[in-house]
Amino acid sequence: MTPAARHAAAIEVIDAIRAGARAEAALKEWGRSHRFAGSKDRRAIRDIVFDVLRCWWSTAAAGGGEDGRARVLGLLRLTDVPVERVFSGEGHAPLPLTDAEQAVPESPSTGPAAFDLPESVLSMLEARFGADLPALADVMRHRAPVDLRVNLLRATPESARAALAEDGIEVEPGPLSATALRVTAGTRGIERSRAYADGLVELQDAASQAVADFAEAQPGEVVLDYCAGGGGKALALAARTNAQVIAHDIAPRRMKDLPERARRAGAQVRLAEPGTLGDLQVPLVFADAPCSGSGSWRRDPEGKIRFDAGRLAELNAAQDDVLRNAARHVAPDGRLVYATCSILPDENEGRVNAFLSEVAGWHCSRSLSLSPLDGADGFFAAWLEKRDSA
Numbered sequence: 001m002t003p004a005a006r007h008a009a010a011i012e013v014i015d016a017i018r019a020g021a022r023a024e025a026a027l028k029e030w031g032r033s034h035r036f037a038g039s040k041d042r043r044a045i046r047d048i049v050f051d052v053l054r055c056w057w058s059t060a061a062a063g064g065g066e067d068g069r070a071r072v073l074g075l076l077r078l079t080d081v082p083v084e085r086v087f088s089g090e091g092h093a094p095l096p097l098t099d100a101e102q103a104v105p106e107s108p109s110t111g112p113a114a115f116d117l118p119e120s121v122l123s124m125l126e127a128r129f130g131a132d133l134p135a136l137a138d139v140m141r142h143r144a145p146v147d148l149r150v151n152l153l154r155a156t157p158e159s160a161r162a163a164l165a166e167d168g169i170e171v172e173p174g175p176l177s178a179t180a181l182r183v184t185a186g187t188r189g190i191e192r193s194r195a196y197a198d199g200l201v202e203l204q205d206a207a208s209q210a211v212a213d214f215a216e217a218q219p220g221e222v223v224l225d226y227c228a229g230g231g232g233k234a235l236a237l238a239a240r241t242n243a244q245v246i247a248h249d250i251a252p253r254r255m256k257d258l259p260e261r262a263r264r265a266g267a268q269v270r271l272a273e274p275g276t277l278g279d280l281q282v283p284l285v286f287a288d289a290p291c292s293g294s295g296s297w298r299r300d301p302e303g304k305i306r307f308d309a310g311r312l313a314e315l316n317a318a319q320d321d322v323l324r325n326a327a328r329h330v331a332p333d334g335r336l337v338y339a340t341c342s343i344l345p346d347e348n349e350g351r352v353n354a355f356l357s358e359v360a361g362w363h364c365s366r367s368l369s370l371s372p373l374d375g376a377d378g379f380f381a382a383w384l385e386k387r388d389s390a
């Protein structure tokens with residue numbers, strides 16, 4: 001396919017997303033009905049679609065419309081690609097621009113199009129980031145880096161780096177955590193590499209690793225990962241000091257791959273079905289609550305284009321519920337680490353304050369707030385302890 005034909009395909013996929021399809025499903029469906037497209041074409045189309053999703057509002061403003069055609073036109077304008085190279089009408093290229101489309105709109109200096117962030121979070125983020133908001137918004141318009149976590153149960157950063165190099169994967173020390181490696185070349189080969197198959201490394205963003213570090217699981221300590229999901233944090237918690245992790249999730253099917261991942265990593269993780277925790281109490285309960293994912297909207301830009309105030313209210317209620325229930329499993333003198341991959345204060349400090357005002361006998365001894373400006377995903381974590389009653 002020519003580059004212009006790939007842009008025409010991206011226009012179709014974006015229109016399907018606007019009509020309600022999930023991005024991955026829309027891309028898959030396009031691939032199914034265009035079997036002639038090779039893997040390079042599919043990757044290129046995906047990249048264009050995701051670039052538009054990350055810049056959802058500014059591409060619409062620069063292209064003068066809401067549909068896929070306007071947004072792809074806007075993307076070309078914002079990235080200084082000559083539009084007539086794509087909008088030529090030749091072969092499978094999009095049709096040439098109309099007279100109306102030739103006029104380049106002014107770029108807005110306020111609102112979602114100025115920041116590529118949903119209206120419902122703008123004032124909250126302005127209050128939280130102040131003069132840094134434009135820089136934050138700019139970082140969030142770009143692709144996220146790819147990080148690996150060195151599994152300290154199987155490797156050191158040096159031995160992992162050497163093993164990755166054998167498969168052509170180049171890394172450098174990552175930010176925020178001693179176990180983080182940032183991939184600089186060979187990303188596509190990671191899951192086929194020996195280092196990955198042998199459990200020396202896991203794919204995990206550096207900020208996610210920093211949050212697991214923050215919990216300071218002690219050697220051999222029993223940790224309840226209350227919202228384990230796919231188990232990324234459970235494995236990081238287990239690997240850091242060989243802690244014994246009990247993985248729990250309200251939707252246990254999300255943990256289905258965790259036993260195999262734990263086996264590969266040599267990590268002590270066992271699953272607990274919902275409703276089976278009873279009166280279990282452990283020294284560390286880790287609650288990685290469901291959230292907007294706003295700290296990782298670079299990886300999942302669809303999350304931001306569909307986000308609204310109603311969704312935030314639902315999430316806040318779910319977060320309050322998680323905090324309340326997870327706290328019941330903290331042993332005397334133990335701690336509850338509440339975490340989200342969100343940069344929205346309502347999901348972070350807001351939930352911690354709501355918990356502290358509702359449940360007596362707790363205090364927050366420290367917290368960690370990371371945003372994409374710190375070099376990886378945005379994350380929040382708070383260390384909650386039962387207040388000494390003496």
Ligand SMILES: C[S@@+](CC[C@H](N)C(=O)[O-])C[C@H]1O[C@@H](n2cnc3c(N)ncnc32)[C@H](O)[C@@H]1O
Nearest residue numbers: 227228229230231232233249250251288289290
């Ligand atoms: C942010 S994800 C967890 C990600 C996971 N910790 C990781 O590192 O891969 C949040 C998880 O919380 C779970 N969840 C939502 N409400 C819950 C509840 N009330 N109790 C336990 N788990 C819950 C969801 O099913 C989801 O898997």
